[in-house]
Amino acid sequence: MEDSKINFKKGIFRNYLSTFTSSAQTYDLPDVNPSVSDSEEVQKSRYWMNKEFLVKESGKKTLEIVCFIKAPAIVPENLKCNTLNDTSSLVVDDSEELVSNVITMECYDYEKPLFPINIAIPFTSCFRGNYQEIMVKVTDTNFQSNCLTPISLQGSGNHKESFAEVKIYHLGVFSLLSCLKKETFSVPKVGLLQKLNVDSQISFCYHSETFNSLAPRQLKIQPIEPSISALKARHYMYHSVISMSALVHVQHPSSQPFNSSVTTTLPCPPIPDKKRQGVETEDARAVSATVKRVAAACHPQAVSTSVRKSVDNLSDTLKLLGRRNEEGWKVFDDVIIQNAQKGLVSFELNEHLESFVVICLAFLLENRYLLLFAQALEEALRSTTANVILYQKRENPYKIVVLLSASRELTNELQNLYEEGYIGPPEPTQHFPLRQGEQIHFRFDGNISASGNGGFRKIYRLIFHSQRQPRLELQTREGDEFGNHSSPHYKGTAVFYKITREMIPKKWEKTLPYDEYQHQSPLCKLALTLPKHEKLIHCPQRTKRFFSDSSEALWDKLLFWHAQELAEDNISLFALSLPVRRSMFQLVRLKGPDNLTHQMYELLCCCKKTLPKSADKQQILSQYLQKSGRSDLSEELHLKWQNKVFT
Numbered sequence: 001m002e003d004s005k006i007n008f009k010k011g012i013f014r015n016y017l018s019t020f021t022s023s024a025q026t027y028d029l030p031d032v033n034p035s036v037s038d039s040e041e042v043q044k045s046r047y048w049m050n051k052e053f054l055v056k057e058s059g060k061k062t063l064e065i066v067c068f069i070k071a072p073a074i075v076p077e078n079l080k081c082n083t084l085n086d087t088s089s090l091v092v093d094d095s096e097e098l099v100s101n102v103i104t105m106e107c108y109d110y111e112k113p114l115f116p117i118n119i120a121i122p123f124t125s126c127f128r129g130n131y132q133e134i135m136v137k138v139t140d141t142n143f144q145s146n147c148l149t150p151i152s153l154q155g156s157g158n159h160k161e162s163f164a165e166v167k168i169y170h171l172g173v174f175s176l177l178s179c180l181k182k183e184t185f186s187v188p189k190v191g192l193l194q195k196l197n198v199d200s201q202i203s204f205c206y207h208s209e210t211f212n213s214l215a216p217r218q219l220k221i222q223p224i225e226p227s228i229s230a231l232k233a234r235h236y237m238y239h240s241v242i243s244m245s246a247l248v249h250v251q252h253p254s255s256q257p258f259n260s261s262v263t264t265t266l267p268c269p270p271i272p273d274k275k276r277q278g279v280e281t282e283d284a285r286a287v288s289a290t291v292k293r294v295a296a297a298c299h300p301q302a303v304s305t306s307v308r309k310s311v312d313n314l315s316d317t318l319k320l321l322g323r324r325n326e327e328g329w330k331v332f333d334d335v336i337i338q339n340a341q342k343g344l345v346s347f348e349l350n351e352h353l354e355s356f357v358v359i360c361l362a363f364l365l366e367n368r369y370l371l372l373f374a375q376a377l378e379e380a381l382r383s384t385t386a387n388v389i390l391y392q393k394r395e396n397p398y399k400i401v402v403l404l405s406a407s408r409e410l411t412n413e414l415q416n417l418y419e420e421g422y423i424g425p426p427e428p429t430q431h432f433p434l435r436q437g438e439q440i441h442f443r444f445d446g447n448i449s450a451s452g453n454g455g456f457r458k459i460y461r462l463i464f465h466s467q468r469q470p471r472l473e474l475q476t477r478e479g480d481e482f483g484n485h486s487s488p489h490y491k492g493t494a495v496f497y498k499i500t501r502e503m504i505p506k507k508w509e510k511t512l513p514y515d516e517y518q519h520q521s522p523l524c525k526l527a528l529t530l531p532k533h534e535k536l537i538h539c540p541q542r543t544k545r546f547f548s549d550s551s552e553a554l555w556d557k558l559l560f561w562h563a564q565e566l567a568e569d570n571i572s573l574f575a576l577s578l579p580v581r582r583s584m585f586q587l588v589r590l591k592g593p594d595n596l597t598h599q600m601y602e603l604l605c606c607c608k609k610t611l612p613k614s615a616d617k618q619q620i621l622s623q624y625l626q627k628s629g630r631s632d633l634s635e636e637l638h639l640k641w642q643n644k645v646f647t
Helices: 040-046 085-090 225-234 236-240 273-298 305-312 367-382 407-420 551-566 571-576 582-591 596-609 617-627 631-643
Strands: 020-027 048-055 064-072 079-083 096-098 103-107 117-123 132-139 145-148 152-154 162-168 173-180 182-187 192-195 203-206 215-222 241-244 247-251 262-267 317-323 329-331 338-341 344-349 355-361 383-393 399-406 432-435 439-446 448-452 460-463 471-478 489-499 524-531
Touching (some): 064 103, 085 460, 117 173, 173 215, 236 367, 367 383, 383 524, 399 407, 399 460, 460 471, 551 596, 571 596, 596 617
Antiparallel strands (some): 079 103, 117 162, 192 203, 203 262, 241 355, 262 344, 317 355, 338 344, 383 399, 383 432, 399 471, 439 460
């Protein structure tokens, strides 16, 4: 068997190497009977061994298993394993989701027989379905990649995690990806009826002599329902799209032309009758105004013909959109699409299409808007909406966590952070689109700086992978302890920048310097405040000292006492009597779902912030209490405020 050797440049990964330890266990294969006269080298090559590699990630206290190696005993002794998670942007594409560590395998001695080697890598995948599969991607130093299908997906030994095992014939950088499942089949000259394994409702009927010789086909099916909902939420003109089939990607290794048409069947749910009536009524009123306004705003040359057509044709219409190679999207008006049976449509294809999809419309739109929709959909499929979370430790506000989370997981992440003792403000940023492997760089401005396990740095980095929420735990500090003298807090801002994959240099040992993107506008900003330290003032003995609680401290005690008294009441009803927005009330409940006192305290603080400084806060609070039916607390508030006792 031919050995394939990759000579990694000495020190190329020096900046990314992690400290690792390893433990190994050996076992004998039942069909190996080494002779006593065999040399030690020969005996080692006949015995097989399992070896696990452990690494200690920066910022973590425990060791983590990164892979298992199963090979002749002589092989694992000469292997070195390291993690390269900082370079994960270089190993993923748009349709690939990273689900494991990025690891590199190197060999100390290339004279030893190496291959084949079985390597098992642990992974965590939360969103696997019929259309997804786990693949092992092997990347060399020149960024040439090859995807391997695992020979097994199961636990290893006593470990309950999922492991993908693959047989390799050369070393490199390894990563596990969740990607669209590829189906491959060949069409003979006599024809073929092919139903896909990922979805048996999708079928292709190749008639006899469609091709002159054997023609291979590779297909991928991409569900698009979440992306449709997001597009319709942002653009009213796309409300005409009621449903869509999955997006079909086809590769034609053979360039043979079609001798006859191919009957294609796809699931595309029609609009229900009851829903149809509501859509028709609503859209008939709105299409002549809203669609025309939105279309005119996007394209000033838009004509009113499409709007009149939309009103006159309020019935569901099926359209085929496809793309040939690099020519862009096209609407195939000449293709007749029929309802084969409930929820299925069929049509005849006469040419090779790289991608195609069937759209069910409630009312007609001009082709130009359908093409805009196809382009917007394609872009939406490449990206995932995400949010940045910056929370402070409840007991130690100087300790913060910065998290990059997919929007679909935002609620769960906020709940997990609350259980870990982290709370806002600041609140999470507005959602924004990110592609797999894109990075968020951030720095701190103002009177606040931060340091992590690697010490003080000016720029910090988070790499986005929708199934691996990256996070950083940092220790903040004030820049000038005498700064912000007119405020009870130190103030600063975290400034975030979006770094696309195209901006990242394709070099294992090099990162993007801040100077390369500091001229671009920030993606978002989050305000951060730190409480000021209590300063001990050493006064001369003859100096007379007076101590008195500030008004702010008294109000804090007052509001907390009220929160304790009102915690047993219906918070929702009490919130109606306060000048607090419903969204703020929902956010307060999300931050402390199990602590009613904390919820009430947050509501009262929000209410107090809305009042002007000159307002009689005690009288206004009494009015709120009376309005909510707690006149008893209103009277008690008056007495306690006079005595300045809140217990």
